[in-house]
Amino acid sequence: MVSAPAIDAREELIWSELAKIPDPEIPAINLVDLGVIGDVRFEADRLTVELLPTFIGCPALAIMQEQIIERLGLLEMADTVEVKVSFDPPWTSERITPTGRERLRLSGFAPPVMAVIEGLDELAVLPVAECPFCGSRSTTLENPFGPTLCRAIYHCATCRQPFEQFKRV
């Protein structure tokens, strides 16, 4: 890993540019806060960005790749900008930043529940979600499968609103 100050400044600029790209399916959150950017590195004239999909079959992947290449290309810092899809490390719900969780909540999505349980079994994926509208925990899971791969559907018994949760994975 090169750690010369000049490289650090370049990488910093790249991360701040990436933070300007909204998620194509939930534009309230950007790619950095969503935690899908794994790594950014320079090798000679090539800039490689590692993209960690939230869900493997996410149809927004290609759009994210295009937008990253387009935006970083404008910086003219490398001859080639490459986006590499990677599952190592896997994207997990814990990768969403605190700011990202707040942005999700403000736009009506319950952020994934941070379960204390290790691994990922039924107990880990099904804890009670907090209603993003009224904060109530008197909610029920209507369907663990929602309008996109990464969303589940809940109902709040307190304010009687249906809402979506960014699925824990």
Next chain:
Amino acid sequence: MTESASVRPARDLDTAARGALAELLISVADDEFVIGFWDSEWTGIAPMLEEDVATSSIAQDEIGHARALYELLAELTDDDADRIAFGREAGAFRHAALLNHARGGWAFSVARRYLYESADAVRLSALARSSHAPLAALAGKMQREETYHRMHADAWLGRLADGSRDGRDRLAGAVECLWLDAQQIFAPLGGEETLVREGLLPQPMHALHASWQGQVRPVLELIVGELPAAAPARDGRRRRTDDFIWLHTEFTTVAGSEVGATW
């Protein structure tokens, strides 16, 4: 990406090992691809709206898993994932016989999903320990998504088994019909000895099969009574039916209508 001593990049594999790895990848990918297409047929016609959404989402997951696996294969064999998915003849597919059957009724799909998801979970737990690092990483990620699929399959199996007599009979009939073909998920692979020796597949198929049988037989026998002894067969991934040939025509229609088109 960190590489431990036991994890080697594919370029270090000899020709035999690469061929065996390709065979393993295509068997898993084709399973996911074909079940994804069968299940996608429920979109719009599932017994209830919630199931329209759930089945569609699960089908999309499976096809996404297939895409990622085809991409690993394409990298290994210097091919193209779309070509592998949509450019092969029906006879070149290597999915297990379980996936040769048409969608059938809802109970039939529930039975197949249960058989498939339970077997896939056993297989993924092995693949997540593969010495081929990209496959291990992908399998680890797939396991997290499949947790939701297994919950769905288990819930529906229980719902039909404990529901009306009609539902239970349909479920039992489907399990009996699919039982022998489900074993074929663990059909031996040609290059299996190499796969196991190289750690690409950490356990042989017969061991995975025994582990799966130990899990599902007691559950299913509560529903259908005693199930026959059944073992995977050498040709378990080479059988084709008219149902599959019909599906193959369906899913290659668009790609075949304008070969080489980009979208």
